[in-house]
Amino acid sequence: MSQALDIAVVGATGSVGEALVQILEELQFPVATLHLLASMESAGSSVMFAGKKVRVREVDSFDFAQVKLAFFAAGAAVSRTFASKAREAGCSVIDLSGGLEEALSIVPEANPEALDGLKLPVVVSSPSSGAIALAVALAPLRGVLDIERIQVMACLAVSSQGREAVNELARQTAELLNARPLEPRFFDRQVAFNLLAQVGATDEQGHGTLERRLVSESRVLLGLPELKISVSCVQVPVFFGDSFSVSVQSRTPVDVQAVKLALDGAASVERVENDDYPTPVGDAVGQDVVYVGRVRQGIDADHQLDLWLTTDNVRKGAALNAVQLAQLLIKKMA
Amino acid sequence: MSQALDIAVVGATGSVGEALVQILEELQFPVATLHLLASMESAGSSVMFAGKKVRVREVDSFDFAQVKLAFFAAGAAVSRTFASKAREAGCSVIDLSGGLEEALSIVPEANPEALDGLKLPVVVSSPSSGAIALAVALAPLRGVLDIERIQVMACLAVSSQGREAVNELARQTAELLNARPLEPRFFDRQVAFNLLAQVGATDEQGHGTLERRLVSESRVLLGLPELKISVSCVQVPVFFGDSFSVSVQSRTPVDVQAVKLALDGAASVERVENDDYPTPVGDAVGQDVVYVGRVRQGIDADHQLDLWLTTDNVRKGAALNAVQLAQLLIKKMA
Known part of the structure; x- marks a missing residue:
């Protein structure tokens, strides 16, 4: 069993973000503290995770040094603004937006070996549903x-x-x-x-x-x-x-x-x-x-x-692949 | 102006048959008498053509020697049963069912010259919408x-x-x-x-x-x-x-x-x-x-x-192409 991690989900109120939270729970992903983040308009609401209400906070004021891993599912602009800040703070990023052209695309069933060459913290991309x-x-x-x-x-x-x-x-x-x-x-x-x-x-x-x-x-x-x-x-x-x-x-x-x-x-x-x-x-x-x-x-x-x-x-085409990619990543972190 | 022809529409109560009757009227196709035909279940109803009600009769009892041209839009089985009888009676057939494999496919914009080699009465096919x-x-x-x-x-x-x-x-x-x-x-x-x-x-x-x-x-x-x-x-x-x-x-x-x-x-x-x-x-x-x-x-x-x-x-993909094909055919009949 892997050590539990503090993680963040950016874009937690969108349909993919919601699926991410649900799949983290379904797959019993080793989460210590889950931080749910969104833009100003969506912050303030709550999302259920592991039987508890988790409040959604503003991504702008979040300190990514608090987490080891963040999923970005809030669109290309948000990823472009915050992903590199997150990485600089020591947090690995799994981007679902397609907005980070330099991020390597990984699908665990196809190219899991791509992670081997990367140094933590990484910024990787969970690609489009079609890919x-x-x-x-x-x-x-x-x-x-x-x-x-x-x-x-x-x-x-x-x-x-x-x-x-x-x-x-x-x-x-x-x-x-x-x-x-x-x-x-x-x-x-x-x-x-x-x-x-x-x-x-x-x-x-x-x-x-x-x-x-x-x-x-x-x-x-x-x-x-x-x-x-x-x-x-x-x-x-x-x-x-x-x-x-x-x-x-x-x-x-x-x-x-x-x-x-x-x-x-x-x-x-x-x-x-x-x-x-x-x-x-x-x-x-x-x-x-x-x-x-x-x-x-x-x-x-x-x-x-x-x-x-x-x-x-929404699942295999987005959120599920991202969580499966995170499962590979935490082995690397262990 | 071409000489007006006696023609038949087989399958007159279906959606393509209905469009055929409508397009014959729209394009002022030179119709002398229009015979509308259908299976026993659909016979007996009426369809408007050129301001008049035309009664739909049973195809089984129709004598194709009464017409020079017949459109078949009642499915492959009906075409297989009646198209060759129509031709033997001296009536040219435009089949819309795809059921007559020996019938040459013609689209006036693509291969109008295909008609040149054929002898009247002909059996030709107005192909599938995709083709x-x-x-x-x-x-x-x-x-x-x-x-x-x-x-x-x-x-x-x-x-x-x-x-x-x-x-x-x-x-x-x-x-x-x-x-x-x-x-x-x-x-x-x-x-x-x-x-x-x-x-x-x-x-x-x-x-x-x-x-x-x-x-x-x-x-x-x-x-x-x-x-x-x-x-x-x-x-x-x-x-x-x-x-x-x-x-x-x-x-x-x-x-x-x-x-x-x-x-x-x-x-x-x-x-x-x-x-x-x-x-x-x-x-x-x-x-x-x-x-x-x-x-x-x-x-x-x-x-x-x-x-x-x-x-x-229903139109260019079926009925309209068949009527355009008929327009080529009547030039050959003139």
């Missing part, structure tokens, strides 16, 4: 495929954008079902019963920030710096659960049976046979694994593997 | 790309499966919003706020019938019999409007500016610049064009073009 899903599903396949190129269509749940986006999908849906005029608020247009082919801002070449992030994170996680990868992100009218249609080009012919065996041997993968298929609602949501289904060769390409992945974007 | 969207968007690019491979994720609206599927999405959504228990009827599971990664039956290799159809139709329409193409179909909780995330691998580097110009010159394409993007609801639905957006090179592949297409699956 986690790809890493969990594809890392076990590195032994049976010679991966050259990956093509991903990411179908993102509205909860990836936080609680306001969840409320907006519910509100828009209710307005439409009641035949009332729709006035979009959180999204700039109708998201209910619709698909939005762009998530966040795009650059001059037309690629989204999240799309580029998924590319660079996947290369690191899979240890394939030369990997060619293309991503299109689409916002779908789903509350929880991200899904990914994935095609992998291999340099050698794909042995589907070997792929299935490798997936079956992976602890964080639940493979669904082709007489069925996994869905976000009903399978992935609330679960701690990446569901993999529709495992097949390309229709006319024996060097291609097609897959469908779905995962809980 | 139509791909053909309309990619045919104009054959001059600026050397297309080697296409990767498609097709996000299909529930209306692709008819009126019952539309009602089921509405019903499931209402049940969920009212926190009532969900009992799936038309679909085998929850489709509201969910994604179903399989549409229809799959074969032993794991590919769906519709996925294989889209592949073979696209090769014919684009005149590229050797084209490598992979398709994944997903049922999305959208009522109307099919969308497609498409990656095209070219044998030569992609000139994005030339691609945009070629798309802008195509009559049935509406291109949306990258500061915006097209959506099924709000753009495509009710329109007669294929919307193309997010035109960009692959993130790290200058031989790749990424696109997002969206189109009205």
